[in-house]
Amino acid sequence: MKRIGVLTSGGDAPGMNAAVRAVVRAATHLGMEVVGIRRGFQGLYQGDMRLLGPRDVANTIQRGGTILLTARSEVWRTPEGRAEGARHLREWGIDGLVVIGGDGSFHGAHFLSQEHGVKVIGVPGTIDNDLYGTDHTIGYFTAVETALAAVDKLRDTAASHERIFVVEVMGRHAGHIALDVAVAGGAEEVFLPEEDMPVTSVVDVINESVKKGKASSIIIVAEGYPGGAMAVSKAINEGTGLETRVSILGHIQRGGTPVSSDRILASRLGEAAVQALADDVSGVMVGRNNGIIAFTPLEETWARRKEISRDLYRCAKTLSV
Structure with a gap:
């Protein structure tokens, strides 16, 4: 294998640049050239590509976002779009492709491999931490720290005004961020997509807190919980008559300088991805x-559900008294 490609796809995640850097430098160490593909699969379809060397990725390990840019691509969902991307790979003499992204990105990589025989390796880059086959995904640690910093600030205001704050964090299909933030932030309650918990249950939580003398509360809600933070806030208002404030943190959790854990994880996985291609491994994340470095077939990363930690969920409930 003499030349490989690398792209970032889907939502950006802090640490993606560290992964790109690792791919470029590991490939250079093994005597391979690297082609950087801009704007993910959309860029591959359009042929937006250029050679990358070690100096091109200098001073990027600390940067958030992705220097290769990212984009959603409707055309990549079609066989014709993937065929055009495969043609560009052949024109550039690319023997293997590293795809950094989440489950949607891995779907795209899987079909490219199945339809055109392209050797692909997936690197998990998504703040949601929802991919089966890895303990953590690149960007997750930073997203949790960003959300936690916001919750800490909101708790100061909640205590000063004796109010209830309902804070919505990212996690459309998974509650990993919400659960970690709830435990680390000392929240009184947490609502997760994985838990079929009626929204009205928060009323009992708030009433019990008031009985214990708590003048303020923090409620964490994953965006994937039905109705989100607004539904939880409405239930509190109607069930207790108490005033609430809603804070939806949104995309602020995607950005920022990656913390050390994300930089280390991204560096390790990027290097391992290149070594896997060199060893003729394909079709895995x-x-x-x-x-320990582990490989999981791409189909399993989205077909098998990654569960939240039940021990941590129990801990969140126990410590909320």
Whole structure:
């Protein structure tokens, strides 16, 4: 294998640049050239590509976002779009492709491999931490720290005004961010997509808190919980008559300088992805389980559900008294 490609796809995640850097430098170490593909699969379809060397990725490990840019691509959902992308790979003499992204990106990589025989390795880059086959995904640690910093600030205001704050964090299909933030932020309650908990249950939580003398509360809600933070706030208002404030953190959780854990994870997985291609491995995601590099077939990363930690959920409930 003499030349490989690398792209970032889907939502950006802090640490993607560290992964791109690792791919470029690991490939250079093995005597390979690297082609950077801009704007994900849309860029591959359009042929928006250029060679990358070690100096092109200098001073990027600390940067958020992605220097390769990212975009959603409707045309890549079609066989014709993927065929055009495969043609560009052949024109550039690219022997293998590293795809950094989430489950949608891995779907695109899987079909490219199945339809055109392209060797692909997936690197998990998504703040939601919802991919099966790895303990953590690139960007997750930073997203949790960003959300937690916001919750800490909101708690100061909640305590000063004796109010209830309902804070919505990212996690459309998974509650990993919400659960970690709830435990680390000392929240009184947390609502997750994985838990079929009626929104009215928050009324009992608030009433019990008031009985115990709590003048303020923090409620964490994952965006994937039905109705989100607004539904939880409405239930509190109608059930207790108490005033609430809603804070939806949104895309602020995607940006910012990646924390050390994300930089290290991204560096390790990027290097392992290149080594896997060099060893003729394809059609898998490279992850880290219990500190060990592990490979999972791309189809399993989205077909098998990654569960939240039941122990941590129990801990959140126990400590909310």
